[in-house]
Each structure stands twice: as structure tokens, then as C-alpha cells.
Amino acid sequence: xxxxxxxxxxxxxxxxxxxxxxxxxxxxxxxxxxxxxxxxxxxxxxxxxxxxxxxxxxxxxxxxxxxxxxxxxxxxxxxxxxxxxxxxxxxxxxxxxxxxxxxxxxxxxxxxxxxxxxxxxxxxxxxxxxxxxxxxxxxxxxxxxxxxxxxxxxxxxxxxxxxxxxxxxxxxxxxxxxxxxxxxxxxxxxxxxxxxxxxxxxxxxxxxxxxxxxxxxxxxxxxxxxxxxxxxxxxxxxxxxxxxxxxxxxxxxxxxxxxxxxxxxxxxxxxxxxxxxxxxxxxxxxxxxxxxxxxxxxxxxxxxxxxxxxxxxxxxxxxxxxxxxxxxxxxxxxxxxxxxxxxxxxxxxxxxxxxxxxxxxxxxxxxxxxxxxxxxxxxxxxxxxxxxxxxxxxxxxxxxxxxxxxxx
Amino acid sequence: xxxxxxxxxxxxxxxxxxxxxxxxxxxxxxxxxxxxxxxxxxxxxxxxxxxxxxxxxxxxxxxxxxxxxxxxxxxxxxxxxxxxxxxxxxxxxxxxxxxxxxxxxxxxxxxxxxxxxxxxxxxxxxxxxxxxxxxxxxxxxxxxxxxxxxxxxxxxxxxxxxxxxxxxxxxxxxxxxxxxxxxxxxxxxxxxxxxxxxxxxxxxxxxxxxxxxxxxxxxxxxxxxxxxxxxxxxxxxxxxxxxxxxxxxxxxxxxxxxxxxxxxxxxxxxxxxxxxxxxxxxxxxxxxxxxxxxxxxxxxxxxxxxxxxxxxxxxxxxxxxxxxxxxxxxxxxxxxxxxxxxxxxxxxxxxxxxxxxxxxxxxxxxxxxxxxxxxxxxxxxxxxxxxxxxxxxxxxxxxxxxxxxxxx
Numbered sequence: 180x181x182x183x184x185x186x187x188x189x190x191x192x193x194x195x196x197x198x199x200x201x202x203x204x205x206x207x208x209x210x211x212x213x214x215x216x217x218x219x220x221x222x223x224x225x226x227x228x229x230x231x232x233x234x235x236x237x238x239x240x241x242x243x244x245x246x247x248x249x250x251x252x253x254x255x256x257x258x259x260x261x262x263x264x265x266x267x268x269x270x271x272x273x274x275x276x277x278x279x280x281x282x283x284x285x286x287x288x289x290x291x292x293x294x295x296x297x298x299x300x301x302x303x304x305x306x307x308x309x310x311x312x313x314x315x316x317x318x319x320x321x322x323x324x325x326x327x328x329x330x331x332x333x334x335x336x337x338x339x340x341x342x343x344x345x346x347x348x349x350x351x352x353x354x355x356x357x358x359x360x361x362x363x364x365x366x367x368x369x370x371x372x373x374x375x376x377x378x379x380x381x382x383x384x385x386x387x388x389x390x391x392x393x394x395x396x397x398x399x400x401x402x403x404x405x406x407x408x409x410x411x412x413x414x415x416x417x418x419x420x421x422x423x424x425x426x427x428x429x430x431x432x433x434x435x436x437x438x439x440x441x442x443x444x445x446x447x448x449x450x451x452x453x454x455x456x457x458x459x460x461x462x463x464x465x466x467x468x469x470x471x472x473x474x475x476x477x478x479x480x481x482x483x484x485x486x487x488x489x490x491x492x493x494x495x496x497x498x499x500x501x502x503x504x505x506x507x508x509x510x511x512x513x514x515x516x517x518x519x520x521x522x523x524x525x526x527x528x529x530x531x532x533x534x535x536x537x538x539x540x541x542x543x544x545x546x547x548x549x550x551x552x553x554x555x556x557x558x559x560x561x562x563x564x565x566x567x568x569x570x571x572x573x574x575x576x577x578x579x580x581x582x583x584x585x586x587x
Numbered sequence: 588x589x590x591x592x593x594x595x596x597x598x599x600x601x602x603x604x605x606x607x608x609x610x611x612x613x614x615x616x617x618x619x620x621x622x623x624x625x626x627x628x629x630x631x632x633x634x635x636x637x638x639x640x641x642x643x644x645x646x647x648x649x650x651x652x653x654x655x656x657x658x659x660x661x662x663x664x665x666x667x668x669x670x671x672x673x674x675x676x677x678x679x680x681x682x683x684x685x686x687x688x689x690x691x692x693x694x695x696x697x698x699x700x701x702x703x704x705x706x707x708x709x710x711x712x713x714x715x716x717x718x719x720x721x722x723x724x725x726x727x728x729x730x731x732x733x734x735x736x737x738x739x740x741x742x743x744x745x746x747x748x749x750x751x752x753x754x755x756x757x758x759x760x761x762x763x764x765x766x767x768x769x770x771x772x773x774x775x776x777x778x779x780x781x782x783x784x785x786x787x788x789x790x791x792x793x794x795x796x797x798x799x800x801x802x803x804x805x806x807x808x809x810x811x812x813x814x815x816x817x818x819x820x821x822x823x824x825x826x827x828x829x830x831x832x833x834x835x836x837x838x839x840x841x842x843x844x845x846x847x848x849x850x851x852x853x854x855x856x857x858x859x860x861x862x863x864x865x866x867x868x869x870x871x872x873x874x875x876x877x878x879x880x881x882x883x884x885x886x887x888x889x890x891x892x893x894x895x896x897x898x899x900x901x902x903x904x905x906x907x908x909x910x911x912x913x914x915x916x917x918x919x920x921x922x923x924x925x926x927x928x929x930x931x932x933x934x935x936x937x938x939x940x941x942x943x944x945x946x947x948x949x950x951x952x953x954x955x956x957x958x959x960x961x962x963x964x965x966x967x968x969x970x971x972x973x974x975x976x977x978x979x980x981x982x983x984x985x986x987x988x989x990x991x992x993x994x995x
Binding site: 180181182183184185187188190193222223224225226227229232235236239240242243244245248249250251252285286288289292293296297298299300301302313316317320321355357358387388389390431433434435436448449450451456458461464465467468469470471472473474475476477573 | 588589590591592593595596598601630631632633634635637640643644647648650651652653656657658659660693694696697700701704705706707708709710721724725728763765766795796797798839841842843844856857858859864866869872873875876877878879880881882883884885981
């Protein structure tokens, strides 16, 4: 008799985005002429950089000829991309990364979920509240939690509240935890961590022999020169951290699919009886057993981001999103709203006025201004009373949306 | 203290392909002028069909324009591909498949590994011997086995020997098992299952409430009109089977990455206390939580396989590989070898003469004929005394390799 993984039965319904869609549909049904502007989605709107497009076309051509055809590539990714990553994302910032520490994949969502498989089921997981829901759900599926309580938080997970009290940087846990998810620049709050703050986390992880899963999918939005782009800019981090990077938001790869994960050679974990095991070969085994490499075409496209033209074109796109973010922050501040993030991140975390609930303010924006946002409470209970606004939109739409905010 | 998943420590070293590479290198070092021909690898050699190439180029162009840009797609895949699959792979064979039963992915290697996550750790797994090593290794990682014995077989797995005694079609297990891996046309033996044989398996699964993981990655090589391409051609199979399909070997997508899995709506599994749970929503939850859709470009390429030109071009490529397979079978039979498969599959399963061991005969072929094969023992103990020869090669190379066989 085939038995299911009963941990799946603990999962709460994926409520946030379906519910947003339902409310938009209902609003449209009542107001068929409403011109709705979405600042609700974390998906890119700008086309891919021309350098990426032409590299992908050339890669397609390679597949049309027996002499240049690329079949199965290395599961870990092609050297042409790995070398470009090492040189531009790390060596340029004084961080030494070896080729065998880089694992190219088809997305950070997959990587942050799959990485858990090499760790035991009894690890205590610490996750920020609010957070990207995949961190939580994938751990529920893997059985690292008990059931959910009435506010949707799962037993055994150590939640780390991020509020305006701590400037959306979580406090260090007051107990030992084994695996810590951190995401900076943060989705959804747009907060960034300073080198000092990351140093505290690395020190905490070293003391407790824990491992930090550092999600840096939004690092290309960092503008402050003092903010680290990689946790490996902090000394000793290679002994306690895994870093996730993505081309999705950097260069519009959400539909093209390419990302990478750095698993340092010196990173250690332990057996139950305390023997030390190196983590990199474990992940290499998992990655090469259950994954067959990212698309050759996507990898060629990703490598083009690191060419001189690719860098220039990519920066232009990022700058455009950042100018949207600035416009949102400035406009809403002028209107008297409290806004966070949006300076080194594509997300703006808006405090609702007068303690109005996230969903109530979502409804007010939708019905009075035809603007779609994302209720903060969808990312965790500490997101209640906030909305996430996304800078991934067309400039005209952002301007128009800011006009409409005055009416709310 | 971060603890590893100790099941990984049970894994035996991935010995087969690294050892083949090592022996080739050693041979080349001694014989720098040797012109080596590889019939050892299961990777395509023919370029992609022109219809696929032009569809992918158009898809790249779509990404260059804000109005046609495709960001995140549905995790389950685009309708344009799902509809083409339903129409051509299933409805054309009298099988009804609903859109929500189709899950597009980036590869069957991932799917056959990942699908396990929705099933409990205590399921008893039945796997053919020989088999594609990923079935075994991914179950070891998930903790569904004990340690390996001296011949590399893991405790708790029910191995089903496939030998010339049973014509490489496994006998039904003599006990209840929960999950059964079947692969037809088979990698590595090239065997195919008749409708009658599949009916027996479906009946067995119905009686024992087990689930069949049916890997049909090589279905496009079937030439006998009586052989089912899908297990769902057997009545009742939708209640007991999941089917895996891939574009890798059908149309040269090993480097492009696109595949799909059919999880029927009526497929059931159970909780420990016997409650029935529908499997499709579980997989939908897993797939949408830990995967972000296959590349838009790859999906557009895959859809082009189903156009009239795409079908014609794809058939031409398959026919070429099949003519290679026929040449290998015919030539080796004439030389007095016993060969299996190769008629409805790209693989030929060669019995070594005089009971010579797989690795010994591999060495003999390499050193005397400069021909690379794959030792059958690498796929499981029942593969001892066999070699796998692959038809994924250039026609000239196959002809030359057959000439050289005479010298061995």
C-alpha cells in the first residue's frame, strides 16, 4: 500500500496569491472599466538585456549543428559561467571562491528548497517573520516542523520577528538553532544587513555550529557601497554559510531560469554522534543525482551578463527599477506614510495608516485607487499592518499609481 | 549543531562513469594516436530539429520586448505545451488526460527523484536489476533503504532481476511492494513491455494498492505498433501509475532541458491509518513550492516538436538512431554475439562471449578496437556479463565500430 508523506497534510493552503487574484477578479467584475495597476508581483517587467538575447540566440544556433551541439552538460554548470561568477561576483569583492564551490541551477526557489535534503530531519530551523513562504513550506514538507497553530506558525520552527522595532533586522535567537534562513536585501521588507550585523550572525553560527542559508537573490539592487553583497565578504563566513544567488531579478531571468548556489569547501556539518562531515561533497552528490544541469541556452545568456555590454545594460535595468522604488518611497513619504526598504531593494514595505489591517488596506487601495499590492500578513504574522509594494513595474504605471494614492 | 542527512553516508561512490573515464584516459595516454569511437554514452549526437530551433529563436525574441516578455510562467507549464502533449501523446492513442494531470519540468531525472518526496519513508520500493542508477540512489538519500551489501544492493529495496531467462521483463514480486519503478523501452537493456505484460503490472498494483512509476523517456523509439507507448493505454492504469516522459531523447533536448510527468487525478495513496489521499494535489503542491517552471524558451522548443514539420524532422532523427541500432544488432549477430534490445530502443544489450566479465570485455573492446561501451554490471549485479551499446552516435562511427568488432 503506497503511503503518502503525511507532513504534506500539515501544510496550510497557499492562501496569499490565490486570494489576491480572487479579490481582483471580484473588483473587476463590479468595475469592468477599471484600469488596474499592479505593484503586487515580484516579477520583472523589463525585457532582457540585448547582450543576453544575442548570446541566447547564438546558443540556440549551437544546438542546430552537430559540431557545436551541447547535450548533457556538467550537472554543476559550465566553466564559462562558473568562471565569470567567480571573477565578477566574488574576486572583484575580495572573496575567493573555487570552481567546485559553485553550483549552477535553474532557480533559487529550487535551491533553497532542495538544499535541505542533505541535512537531517531533526535540525531546528530559524526563519524570519515575515519571510518568503517557500522557506517554511519546504521545511514542513520535509518533516522538520509540527502542525501549524491558529496564526499559521509551525511548531518547532524558531520564528525571528522583523519589525520596525529592530529595523527589520532579526535579533539573534535566544537559544541554539541549527539552520538559519537569512535573506538580504530582504523579500518582502526591502531591509539590508550591514557588515557588522552579518558579522554577528556569522559569530552566532560559529558558536552554535549552525549553518546560515543566505539568500542574496536581490544583491544587484544594493546601492550603498558599505552594504555587503555576499555573506562571504564577512571573515569566517565560508565556514558557516551557503549563499543563494539568482539571475531572475538581476537580468530578467524569471522565465529563462538560471541561478547558482555557493557551498564552500570548508563548510562542515555533523553526524548525530558528532563526527564532522564536509557539506560540499554531499551537495555535489545530491545535485548530480537529482538534477541534470541548467539549460545550455540559459547558461550562455547568464554568462553574457558579465560582459562589458551586459554589465552596462543590466545596470540600466536595475537603475530603472530602483528609480521606481525611489519614486514610490518619496511620494508615499510626502503623503505621510511610513515606508521602509526601496533603497537597496526592489521592494517597499509600507506601514498601513492608523493600524489598519493588511487585507483591509489592500482592499482600500484596490477599490479606491485600482492599485494592487501584497498584504504583508501573507508573509507571516509580523507582516500584519504592512503592505509590500514592488518596483517591478513600468515607470508610467508607478507614476500613475502614486497619483492615485492621494485619493486613498 | 547542523546535522547532516546520514542516509547520504550509505551511498556507494558513483563508480561507473568516472571509472570508464579513467580507463579511457589511461588507454589514450598509452596510445595517443588511437581514434576512439564512443558507443558508451546515452547522450544525443544529432542537432535539434529545425522547427525546434526556430521556435526557440522566436521565444528568445519574445524575451527582448516588454510586450512579449514572459517572466514567471505557471509552475506546471504553459498551456500551449500541455495541450500539445495531451492531443498528440495521449488523445491520439485513445488516452484521456486532463491539463491538470500534466506537469512540465526541466527533466525526468529530476522528476523521478523528486516525486518520492510526496510519499512516506516507509514505503517498500521495487526496482529492476539492472536499472538507471538514479532510482536507487535517490531512494537511498531519502532513507528508504538500509546499507548496501558487498554487491552494492541496498537493504529493504526489492530488486527484480531482468535476465535473458525472463527476456529482461521482470517477474511480478512474490510479496507486496508499495512503489514499483518500471522503465520501458528500458535503459539499459532496450527491452519493451507488451500490453499484456503491462496489464499484469497494473493488476498487481491494484491488488496491492501500490503505485507504478513508469519511466517512458524512450517511448519515441518504439516501432512495433503493438507495443504501448504509455502505461495509460492499459485500462485502469490511471488509478495506479505515474508516467515520466522526456524530450531529451525524442528531440535532442539533453542540453535544453524539458520533460513532463503525468499524475492522474484518480491516483490514490494512503495515510498510515488507511485514509485515502489523492496524489495529484500533493504533487501539485510540491511542484509549485519547490520548482518555478521550465524555461519558457525550452517549452516553446518542445511545443514545436508537435507541429507537422517538427514531427517529420523528429521522426527523421529517431529513424537515424534506430538505423544505427539495427546496424549494431545485425552486425554483431552476424559475428555470433547474442544481442538484445535495439529494435524499439536506442540501446543494445550485448551478452559478452564465453561468460567474460563486463569490465573485462569493456577493456578488450577499448584496447583492441578503440571502442567505448558501458559495462552492464554498472547498472546492477544482473548486468554482469553484459555491455550496453548506445545508438546515439554518428552513422560513420557506428559503421567503423562494427568493422573493428571483427578484430576483437
